Amino acid sequence: MIPYTKPDLDGSEIAYITEALRSGHLHGGGEFTKRSERWLESRLGTHRAILTPSCTAALEMAAILCDVGPGDEVIMPSFTFVSTANAVVLRGGVPVFVDVRPDTMNMDEDLAAAAVTDRTKAIFAVHYAGTMCDMERLVAVARPRGAMVVEDAAQALLSTRDHRHAGTIGDLGCLSFHSTKNVTCGEGGALLVNDPALAARAEVIHEKGTDRSRFLRGEVDKYSWRDVGSSFVPSEVTAAFLLAQLERADAIGEERRRIWDAYHRALEPLETAGIIRRQAVPAACEGNAHIYFVITRTAEERSALIAHLRARGISATFHYVPLHSAPAGLRYARSAGPLPVTESLSDRLVRLPIWSGLDPEPVIEAVLSWSRSPLG
Numbered sequence: 247m248i249p250y251t252k253p254d255l256d257g258s259e260i261a262y263i264t265e266a267l268r269s270g271h272l273h274g275g276g277e278f279t280k281r282s283e284r285w286l287e288s289r290l291g292t293h294r295a296i297l298t299p300s301c302t303a304a305l306e307m308a309a310i311l312c313d314v315g316p317g318d319e320v321i322m323p324s325f326t327f328v329s330t331a332n333a334v335v336l337r338g339g340v341p342v343f344v345d346v347r348p349d350t351m352n353m354d355e356d357l358a359a360a361a362v363t364d365r366t367k368a369i370f371a372v373h374y375a376g377t378m379c380d381m382e383r384l385v386a387v388a389r390p391r392g393a394m395v396v397e398d399a400a401q402a403l404l405s406t407r408d409h410r411h412a413g414t415i416g417d418l419g420c421l422s423f424h425s426t427k428n429v430t431c432g433e434g435g436a437l438l439v440n441d442p443a444l445a446a447r448a449e450v451i452h453e454k455g456t457d458r459s460r461f462l463r464g465e466v467d468k469y470s471w472r473d474v475g476s477s478f479v480p481s482e483v484t485a486a487f488l489l490a491q492l493e494r495a496d497a498i499g500e501e502r503r504r505i506w507d508a509y510h511r512a513l514e515p516l517e518t519a520g521i522i523r524r525q526a527v528p529a530a531c532e533g534n535a536h537i538y539f540v541i542t543r544t545a546e547e548r549s550a551l552i553a554h555l556r557a558r559g560i561s562a563t564f565h566y567v568p569l570h571s572a573p574a575g576l577r578y579a580r581s582a583g584p585l586p587v588t589e590s591l592s593d594r595l596v597r598l599p600i601w602s603g604l605d606p607e608p609v610i611e612a613v614l615s616w617s618r619s620p621l622g
């Protein structure tokens with residue numbers, strides 16, 4: 247079976263992990279943590295990068311830094327992972343869902359602007375499939391109203407728009423290094439603090455609500471409880487794994503790009519024939535080839551395509567079940583208006599396998615043979 251995804255490991259991870267174990271410094275904040283954070287800061291261009299145990303944890307820190315409280319609204323797409331919404335709900339806030347654009351499956355910027363109310367505390371933008379939202383537009387919507395902007399860049403490490411990196415344009419950005427993402431340490435994440443005014447508080451929240459970071463730098467002679475916080479520090483073993491992967495991030499990206507481009511070229515005739523629509527990437531964007539998706543004409547044809555590929559040993563898969571109609575979405579969130587694009591396209595989207603070393607030809611052949619009889 248050709249899997250949908252597979253991490254790209256080359257053994258350099260083991261060397262760094264061994265070094266971390268031998269150092270005896272196992273909790274976070276050691277050399278590997280510092281080197282990973284400096285790599286992210288210099289490569290992406292952000293004031294401060296802070297490693298976290300997951301992107302979920304980074305989103306939770308972001309919601310605290312946005313001061314989301316009971317009844318505050320946060321605008322976001324319904325077509326996203328649960329963590330984008332949970333981070334807000336955990337603070338007592340209300341996710342306000344807006345529809346996505348059919349080309350990128352990212353939040354529609356016009357609808358986000360229209361969803362702003364007196365209670366809007368923040369906009370959480372999600373860069374689906376590694377294609378960036380129009381951040382300048384979203385920042386321009388939020389800023390005059392005193393709302394913050396957070397980028398859920400879980401899928402978008404090294405993606406750019408107008409040559410600026412995903413996660414570095416809003417006030418805060420959140421990255422994931424889960425094993426399904428391009429660069430991984432099994433489970434991991436990072437908070438990018440783009441607004442320097444938020445950095446001191448981010449450090450405190452990160453260290454269980456204490457000023458332990460200042461204590462370790464010798465700036466205070468003991469540390470104490472200053473603010474809310476939690477256990478948001480990953481271990482040095484995780485950071486060692488991550489640094490090895492970050493140092494290979496470009497090579498991993500090139501491998502994925504090779505497969506993404508092959509799919510995009512080979513499937514163009516199917517788009518011309520009106521059988522599928524291919525993922526679209528706006529001209530200003532350079533994606534990181536995290537996901538390659540196509541949209542079928544109907545939900546039935548989507549099921550037939552997935553079954554056709556499965557019968558040929560290929561794992562292709564749908565993606566998010568929209569949050570607005572899920573049980574917790576009905577209980578904790580609201581929609582700004584109808585979400586017809588989300589509802590229709592989430593039923594028709596298929597992701598094709600993409601990972602380093604994959605031969606895309608059998609997958610392309612199988613999609614082409616499906617297209618001759620799209621209902622199976």
Ligand SMILES: *Cc1c(COP(=O)(O)O)cnc(C)c1O
Binds near residue numbers: 372398400401422435
């Ligand atoms: C993967 C993902 C997350 C969660 O990342 P974890 O590191 O697993 O917590 C959040 N949001 C989006 C859009 C994701 O794709």
